Amino acid sequence: MPNFSLQDIQPLPLQGEPLVIAGPCSAETEQQTLDTARALSAIGVKVFRAGIWKPRTMPGGFEGVGDQGLQWLRRVQDEIGMAVATEVATVDHVRAALDAGIDILWVGARTSANPFAMQDIADALNGHDEVTVLVKNPLNPDLSLWLGALQRIRNAGITRLCAVHRGFSSAGSHLYRNDPQWHIPFELRRLVPGMTILCDPSHIGGKREFVAPLSQLALDMGFDGLMIESHCAPDQALSDSAQQVTPEELKTILDRLVVRSGAPIEDELSLLRQQIDDCDHELLAVLARRMSVSREIGRFKKAHNLRVVQPTRYQEVIKARLSEGQSLGLDEEFTQRVMQAIHEESVRQQLNLT
Ligand code: PEP
Numbered sequence: 001m002p003n004f005s006l007q008d009i010q011p012l013p014l015q016g017e018p019l020v021i022a023g024p025c026s027a028e029t030e031q032q033t034l035d036t037a038r039a040l041s042a043i044g045v046k047v048f049r050a051g052i053w054k055p056r057t058m059p060g061g062f063e064g065v066g067d068q069g070l071q072w073l074r075r076v077q078d079e080i081g082m083a084v085a086t087e088v089a090t091v092d093h094v095r096a097a098l099d100a101g102i103d104i105l106w107v108g109a110r111t112s113a114n115p116f117a118m119q120d121i122a123d124a125l126n127g128h129d130e131v132t133v134l135v136k137n138p139l140n141p142d143l144s145l146w147l148g149a150l151q152r153i154r155n156a157g158i159t160r161l162c163a164v165h166r167g168f169s170s171a172g173s174h175l176y177r178n179d180p181q182w183h184i185p186f187e188l189r190r191l192v193p194g195m196t197i198l199c200d201p202s203h204i205g206g207k208r209e210f211v212a213p214l215s216q217l218a219l220d221m222g223f224d225g226l227m228i229e230s231h232c233a234p235d236q237a238l239s240d241s242a243q244q245v246t247p248e249e250l251k252t253i254l255d256r257l258v259v260r261s262g263a264p265i266e267d268e269l270s271l272l273r274q275q276i277d278d279c280d281h282e283l284l285a286v287l288a289r290r291m292s293v294s295r296e297i298g299r300f301k302k303a304h305n306l307r308v309v310q311p312t313r314y315q316e317v318i319k320a321r322l323s324e325g326q327s328l329g330l331d332e333e334f335t336q337r338v339m340q341a342i343h344e345e346s347v348r349q350q351l352n353l354t
């Protein structure tokens, strides 16, 4: 079957305003769902999100309330008048959500990384072009995987198709929970200019204090809207507690957002600068990881009464790094200076162990 064109995807009718989708990470009880939805509706949010089937990294945690949550979302539609969105990851989820008349289905980052799961979901959506589907970026920073996931849904006849940028998983500790790698959604925008692309600052930042600055950054970079996690009692939330904001906090965040008109700033220079920023974030995270391993080695040396500086090991390391740097096209003297600075700091850390 030939691929349908991604170019005729309908942008959502946004009338110049950024779309805001907000709601808890998970629907937990009927009361929490309705209270949060009422509070969000009162601050002008028109689309409510809540996960009812939760993909959790470890088994045994809260895995969502399941099908009963669909009835709670129906009450949000009928009694509060909001459109509702939930996450689907299996054919059963899609069928149940479509039967319940859920307006927007989103595919999460763990699912969009899996072409088999995406094809099953697409097949279950076939013929349901009334529904809007959001496809979050896959966990790994692979634009073709994201495009492939969108294409499978498009091939099922869905034209109300949007992408959601939620950042990418990476090892080690970083400022943000998920690395934004902004150049990837920018490239998606270049390839599929007509598609609505939203940003999810909650899952990128992972902490509530990052929601406001990341939301402003996203709008400044030309995203069409935001998906933000909001819970009436974030500290008691059963999932993603640290990144959720109350509806009142969300109101303050939205009130302070500046919606700038004019061309988004995703010109070539900004794109390249974003890549530099991404590289620097990676560099710093790797350096921090290296120092922590180094302190571990320092503790070992101390426990075994070994000298901190072992000249033969140092010579071997420098030699290996210089040749590796050379094969990567790095200037030899530069590699030497960088490696020496890193080594000196390592030694300093090992000598100052507390
Ligand atoms: C969510 O939106 O709650 C969620 C699980 O998102 P993601 O797939 O981006 O991790």
Ligand code: MN
Pocket: 025, 026, 229, 239, 240
């Ligand atoms: Mn979440």
